[in-house]
Amino acid sequence: MPLGKNGKKKIEDINMVYNIKEKLGAGAFSEVVLAQEKDSERLVALKCIPKKALRGKEAVVENEIAVLKKIAHKNIVALEDIYESPSHLYLAMELVTGGELFDRIIERGYYTEKDASQLVRQILDALQYLHNMGIVHRDLKVPWPQNELKLGDFGLSKIEDGGMMATACGTPGYVAPELLEQKPYGKAVDVWALGVISYILLCGYPPFYDENDSELFNQIIKAEYEFDSPYWDDISESAKDFIRHLLEREPEKRLTCEQALQHPWISGDTALERDIHGSVSEQIQKNFARSQWKRAFNATSFLRHITKMGQSAEADPEESTVETVQEEKDKW
The missing domain is CATH 3.30.200.20 (Phosphorylase Kinase; domain 1)
Known part of the structure; x- marks a missing residue:
């Protein structure tokens, strides 16, 4: 052939x-x-x-x-x-089988903080591998489960060539503040997205959410989120510390993948084994219905926000940014 x-x-x-x-x-x-x-x-x-x-x-x-x-x-x-x-x-x-991760969590019947820690560990392993190869994913979302989690959606990924990136792309609910502000960025945007995923896996709802898109983006830019009661009452301080170090507003202060893998919530025994299935599955079903997901993380409004800032993306033939981001959203 x-x-x-x-x-x-x-x-x-x-x-x-x-x-x-x-x-x-x-x-x-x-x-x-x-x-x-x-x-x-x-x-x-x-x-x-x-x-x-x-x-x-x-x-x-x-x-x-x-x-x-x-x-x-x-x-x-x-x-x-x-x-x-x-x-x-x-x-x-x-071919990745097994359905969406959220559905698998709901179906399990028993789910603990330790289970969430092990899921995050798999994502971290893959992310560290990518970063060591100079690849920034730029559109990290909740991955697909099989026997092991699988990262996909590499349409927006970029091989670093020695410099920072500036192109506006990604999924708004997971996107880092520096990207929304159109500042040069690097691998730390993937770590932020992992912080969003980790948060969701422990409570069943996203750290940043608002019916108004501008307010959603303002929350992200300011890194304004809470560990709300009662949903976080049974979650360990170690888990919260892990998330704080990933959802750190300043990218240079965020943990690297290597540092995150060494955090006691990942590498130690601080992740609790108390069953949190009831609370998490209830919130997943409430907050991640397909229509609400698309409403919360709307690609068109994200790009409208970027345009309003009056700052242009990098002159790079890799991007037809609107179409590329919208394609990733349409998959959901």
Whole structure:
């Protein structure tokens, strides 16, 4: 099979390689389908990108491919193959099963702070791996569960080239203050997002939320959040300390991944084993209904906020920022 740029396998028709089973999701300029490879019968998640829709956004996809080809980690969704037909580009991704993490927590029936700590540890392991390779994820969200958690959504990731970044991108509910303020940023934005994830895993609702988008962004910029009673009454001080060090407003004061892995809530025995399932699952169901999630973390309003600030993003062909961010939101 002939190879093109970036190791893409040239084909006339993707149906020569895969049996397409069903649609799994769609984005602004792509869709993801369940596909079975004809030779091996292996199932993959096949990201199908029409070349017509890709015009002007080629650098975004090339960046995603470049990042995915560099990484191999048990807690990161793997890129398995790349195909190119006359009309489409196809990314064959490892198929992640098990549903959304929130659903898995609700179904468990028993869930402790120690369980949350172990989940965060898996994310940290993957994040440290990325950062050691000079990769900033930039759109870290609650990951997909399987036997082990899997990070995905690398469409906004960036390989550091020795400097700070400035492009406005990400998911607003998880985005760091410095990014909202359009300041140069680096790996610390991923650590902030992990702080948001850790907070949610311990109480079932996000640290920053408001029906008004401007107020939501103001909360994030000021790093204004609370450990509300009664939801945090049974959570250890060690867990709260861990989150405080991740949701630190000043990026230079945030823990690095290596430091976070050494925190006693992760590496020690300070995470409590008291069952918090009832409270957490109730709040997850209340606060993360699909419609509320989209309302809380609206990509369009995020970019409107950035525009109002009157500051331009970096001149970088990687971004068609509105379309890229919206695609990630549409997946939800």
